[in-house]
Amino acid sequence: MTVNEDAFTNWKQREEIAESMIPLIGKLHRERDVTVLLHSRSLVNKSVVSILKTHRWARQIAGEELSVTETLPFLQALARLDLGPAQIDIGMLAATYKDDDRGLPVEEFTAEHVAGATGANKIDRRESRDVVLYGFGRIGRLIARLLIEKAGSGNGLRLRAIVVRRGGEQDIVKRASLLRRDSIHGQFQGTITVDEVNGRIIANGNAIEMIYADDPTAVDYTAYGIKDAVLIDNTGKWRDREGLSKHLRPGIDKVVLTAPGKGDVPNVVHGVNHDMIKQDEQIISCASCTTNAIVPPLKAMADEYGVLRGHVETVHSFTNDQNLLDNYHNSDRRGRSAPLNMVLTETGAASAVAKALPDLQARITGSSIRVPVPDVSIAILNLQLGREAERAEVLDHLRNVSLTSPLKRQIDYISAPDAVSSDFIGSRHAAIVDAGATKVEGDNAILYLWYDNEFGYSCQVVRVVQYVSNAEYPTYPAVV
Structure with missing residues (x-):
């Protein structure tokens, strides 16, 4: 058998396995309110090819492709458990199982890591x-x-x-x-x-x-x-x-x-300060798309290296508040044709950082350029760190944050050498770290953060709504 035939046979086998996963994922979701994830990405209602692509994406994070042959046993184990409502990440289960040296069977290991969602521990389904x-x-x-x-x-x-x-x-x-x-x-x-x-x-x-x-x-x-x-x-x-x-x-x-909310309206970035919302708070702001893009990576960097000061420059897609052709506008420059010009404008994202990260003492400044693309923007975050670092060290840190930290739903990571803005249309993350563009020299780090300013931001809004509605079920394995 030739190499090509080997590759094709392997693909067909993986297709068959992915097909067998779909009814298990669907049944868990419909009957038990369990959402099956793969490294924070939902597998519910996904096609065979989408499931295989999501497994392949793990190569960007872990350095090697995650195979459906590795995750299927964990999914089968979940299907046999007495599960209650939860979000369960089979990618995390497979990764932690590899690092576990006890030699436990998959079923026993799975039961141990999702124990909070089984038997007497499981929570009741919530009213919509x-x-x-x-x-x-x-x-x-x-x-x-x-x-x-x-x-x-x-x-x-x-x-x-x-x-x-x-x-x-x-x-x-x-x-x-x-x-x-x-x-x-x-x-x-x-x-x-x-x-x-x-x-x-x-x-x-x-x-x-x-x-x-x-x-x-x-x-x-x-x-x-x-x-x-x-x-x-x-x-x-x-x-x-x-x-x-x-x-x-x-x-x-x-x-x-x-x-962005004004006055005393709390500005919330899910993943960073959503847990500070008071139960009796009736009015909440989800801040802006750019604030949601820069705050999670800024927190990740501040927690590890400290941040003394920073500047964010956003290259932002044009929006509906600009004119298609030159015409009167209340704001400076926004009256000029959006699809024909780069337009200098202001951003409130930098000042909004203080509301989301009140413990961060660093001064963050910011400005923005609107450009002739209809969606997906990039924030260039230039930081003076509290200590010197190496580029490889910073990238390893951000890669790990995107994979295993509480910010994994907010921060994505890509190392593709030819990534461009349209590649990120439909991204559900608040920001995607572009590894290839990242620059680190001494105590200076420059991060390039892509974000779908429409869809990624909408996902962040829905996460906040889920949180204040008590409609967000716990995730297993637990991330600390």
Whole structure:
């Protein structure tokens, strides 16, 4: 048999194994509310090729490809356990099993590492939490996709309504069409139908009310059967406590803003300071996409090396608040054509660091350039460290953070030599460290951090909503 035939035979064998994994993953998700992960990436509703690609991605982190032959035994062991709701990372199980020298059978090792989710220890399934979207623009539609995707077993978060201003004839049909097709993020994964008579969008079986209102104080959400809901304001119209409090209507319990909050509104970056949210806090900001991109890597560097000062320069895709062609705009420079120019502008991300990392004494400055791409940005984080370091040491640290630390859902890592911005469309991480571009000399480190300023940020928003809704199940094996 030739080398080519060997490779093809090996591929077909791995395809067969991945096919056998799909029903196990689906059954765990639907029947037990267990989300199967591979190094923090969900395998739920993934195709054979997607499962194989996710296993291959582990090579970027661990230096070698993770094989489905290694992870299948752990998945089979999970299927035989009396599991309760949880997120279980079979990639982490396989990695820790390799490092364990006790010689335990896979089933015994798996049972030990997920003991908190089995038998008498398992938690009860939680009632679904109602979610309302106020606004249905770029971020609103992506959050809608994520919420529908995560409805899964019927528990967790449930998108109940979308509030918008009426746009004219066939408004609901046009909005459903924008949810169904996206020029950047592609087709919606599922089915969408429109119930014009009752004013609803039906997405993957989820009935979503379309509520038309010009003023948040004019809506009584209880009239739609909505109760104790989390409302996500993605309009950016109100950013202080007084304005956002207008949403606290009958049926609404909490308000989450998808923009930097002003005044005493807490700015939250999931993975960094989300656990500081008080239970009785009703108004929360998820800060900006750039703040979410720079704060987790900044924390990772500060924890290991200390940071004395820093500057962030963001090269940011153009956004909907700029003009397509030169025209009047309230802000300087943003009136100039977005797809034709690089546009110097300001960023509040640097000043927002203090809210997310109050213990960081370093002064962080920042500026931004908008460029003619529709999505994916890069933040160049220039840091003076508290001690000298070697480039290889810094890269090893960031690689390990992306794999095994509590920040692994926020920080991704790539060493591909020819990576460009479009490669990161659809990334669910807040930031992706570009290893090839990283520069370290003495106590100076320059990190290049890619981020999908639309989808990656939307994932961070949903994580915050899951946290404040108590809809985020524990992850095993535990990461410390």
